[in-house]
Amino acid sequence: MHAITDTLAPPRNAFIAKQLFHIIFFTALVLPTYHLFSIGKVLHAIGRLLRLTTYAVTKGEKKLQQPAYMPARLSNALARIAFSQLQRLDRFNTHRVAVAQEFRKHIKTAKRYTPQHEHPQGQSIFLRYALAIKFDKKSKQPTDTKRSFLRHAHAAKLYLGDWYNGPITPLSVPFADVHYEHGSCPRAEQAAASVINLPTYPRLSPDEIKRIIKFMNHEKS
Structure with missing residues (x-):
């Protein structure tokens, strides 16, 4: 090196x-x-x-x-x-663990979201806390549910992450250029159509965490 x-x-x-x-x-x-x-x-x-x-x-x-x-x-x-x-990594990680615990404890996931797997002792360090929005049968496609959800979050001045919006990102990259064939990874494509991620960054305040939890529990899309 x-x-x-x-x-x-x-x-x-x-x-x-x-x-x-x-x-x-x-x-x-x-x-x-x-x-x-x-x-x-x-x-x-x-x-x-x-x-x-x-x-x-x-x-x-x-x-x-x-x-x-x-x-x-x-x-x-x-x-x-x-x-x-x-030098501040331990403090950052402690904060991320605490934020993830708040989300896991207070967001009602059963009917609306599919949570990601975590450490059995709740010590997972998430750069972003991912959830999959369950498909709304009224929507034509899973992505319609996700777009509607993010649009409502934006209106509530909550900017939730949509980083994982395709099997290859950013979506502006032609699949052919990276030798990816559409449909070759159906599980990844399905996950990308429904996954959102909640912030865990070090400057996320307790009030912001409460606002996110409240929105997640009341959003109907």
Whole structure:
């Protein structure tokens, strides 16, 4: 690993600056004002329009193209941030376990949702807490139930995750490009049509947890 790292060039200063700006921009401006007259949404859109923020997946990567700036050595600035995150990992994980326990204890899953398997002692550490919405027979497809559910959550100012929305993600990637044949993994496709994930991130407050639980228990889609 060290031998490979030593051969890599450091990233460009512009790339490092954009990564650092992305963190500050979202933490200090976008997230705190996301529900305040949609100011955060507007700031997010402006940041993308002006290319001030980064994308989790670039357009080139969606076409199976390696970004021009990769591979590169991890910059000192980003390494310091990563190290500080690792120092807080135990605290983050303890919080995630507690959030998952609240969801498992208070969300009524029997008729509406199928919960995921957990550690028998309830110590599973979920980056996201996944649930499968049971198919509404009135909907033409399972995805209709899921879309309706997420639309209602959005109206309630709850932004639940829809990361697992297909066997290959993002869905904008042509299946043929990654040699995936539709229907070859029916269980994965069926799960993707119904799975949502609830947040467990470290800054999730007790009030937000209660709001999510209340919505999940009363949502009819």
